Amino acid sequence: MQLYKDQELKIYNSLSGEKEVFTPIHEGNVGMYVCGPTVYSNVHLGNLRTFMSFDVIFRYLQHLGYKVRYVRNITDVGHIVDDVDDGEDKIARKARVEQLEPMEIVQRYTVDFHHILAAFNFLPPSIEPTATGHIIEQIGIVQKILEQGYAYESNGSVYFDIAKFNEKYQYGILSGRNVEDMLSNTRDTDGQSDKKSPQDFALWKKAEPEHIMRWPSPWSDGFPGWHLECTAMSTKYLGERFDIHGGGMDLKFPHHECEIAQNEAATGNSPVNYWMHANMLTLNGKKMSKSTGNNILPGEILSGDNPFLSKAFSASVTRFFMMQAHYRSILDFSDDAVTAAEKGFNRLMEAMDAFPALSSSDKSSLDIAVWKKLCYDAMNDDFNSPILISHLFEGVRFVNLLKDGKETLTQADLVDFQRTMHAFVFEVLGLRDEKAGDAHLEKLENVVNMLIDMRNTARANKDFGMSDQIRDQLTALGIQLKDGKEGTTFTI
Secondary structure, three states: OOHHHHOOOEEEEOOOOEEEEOOOOEOOEEEEEEOOOEOOOOOOHHHHHHHHHHHHHHHHHHHOOOEEEEEEOEEOOOOEHHHOOOOOEHHHHHHHHHOOOHHHHHHHHHHHHHHHHHHOOOOOOOEOOEOHHHHHHHHHHHHHHHHOOOEEEEOOEEEEOHHHHOOOOOOOOOOOOOHHHHHHOOOOOOOOOOOOOOOOEEEEEEOOOOOOOOEOOOOOOEEEOHHHHHHHHHHHHHOOOEEEEEEEHHHHHHHHHHHHHHHHHHHOOOOEEEEEEEOOEEEOOEEOEOOOOEOOOHHHHHHOOOOOOOOOOOHHHHHHHHHOOOOOOOEEEOHHHHHHHHHHHHHHHHHHHHHHHOOOEOOOOOOHHHHHHHHHHHHHEOOOHHHHHHHHHHHHHHHHHHHOOOOOOEHHHHHHHHHHHHHHHHHHOOOOOHHHHHHHHHHHHHHHHHHHHHHHHHHHOOOHHHHHHHHHHHHHOOOEEEEEOOEEEEEO
16 A cells, blocks of 8 residues: 555655755655665674664555665675774674674674564565675776776875865855864874875775785785775665665764765765754663663563563563654663653553454444554654654553544444454564463463473383483474473473
8 A cells, every 4th residue: 555645754854954855866766775784793682772763664665655776785894893994894803803704793793683673573674785795886986986086096095085075065064164174173193194084984995905904906915994894885786875864873973974074076976865863872861882781682681681670571562662662862771760661652552452342333433544544644744753652552551542432433443443452463563462472372382391200201101212312302392391309391
């Protein structure tokens, strides 16, 4: 269904600082690029929130009937420590510390990234390109920028010339920074002597002898600058101009600013119509930081193995908690907040489970059309998930009134009501009804305990062949038995 024809979606554009009516370049089609992870460590909770925000945006665009090409990259080279031009690549440093090949680091943390996103019910992107898989394209863009006169080669490295670029274009247009002010507030530092100006950024870096990750280029054996990969991959798969570019608020400057400059220098076009930025996540009112210990990984929420939470919380409860704040708002993660979200999530799931038992009537006393419009209006207002959730809880109230016989709906209205609730709860917000999974797990536990009893009986009868067979077959199914003083337990 092409619902988008009847819906006016507005998106807050970071470039203009205003909400704008969304009009895709090609009707019915959306090109969206989101900056993915640098795979040198486990994905952290702040990253998860950013990717979750764009997962919901992706879901809603699809729900409206758009054909969406969603590109989210994997940064596996070029991201220098501290986001500067000189120093050690984050992946290369981790590989050196752990005495592994860089691509072993990349593989380990890419797998972890995919595992975590699957656990939290993310839809996969349409395309997930890697920086190392697009070295040729990045070299090609550097050559274009050099040909246009907006870059220069120095001792085997190539730098973007911001002063030259600013003669025709505006560097700082996204972040609102003034080039003259930036130049007056900086000074030359060691390692930047190859640059005409400290503000110039690397398009290609000559690799030092000890640098493992390197590729041949017209200028040197080296590697691309961090900003270059997104320009190369977004234009390759979405064109020189596309609809939406997203990422975390921390990427607005310099990363996204540099992307704009690279595209304009290479093609003469500003690359993106709508820039979107998700805000940060704090933990107990403080910035998340590995160095201070104020940090929690997504998997630690699911396991409960952390010092911040009173118990483990499910992926859907965590997801529901994050959706209760607008993606552009700062969100604080705490035990009290997630516990409250769990109660709300359970109420929502109880209402969804109650739908099959609801009966229709010959008339409707509830105006489902008005309620449904409010749900769409919320998401059409820059994907306002907290307002949507407030309307979904109004839907929960409707369900309880219908159960108690205090309100009525016709069969057509009841079907529309259930279909709309299902669409927003499960398809758009991406929640899962975990009680069904819990019921299956309980049945599994009962079956395994029955087999443990049978094994205990076999052992008591000295039928060790049968005892071993039960244990070995359970092990083959991924169920590990452990015999102890207090009896036999199992883990999956």
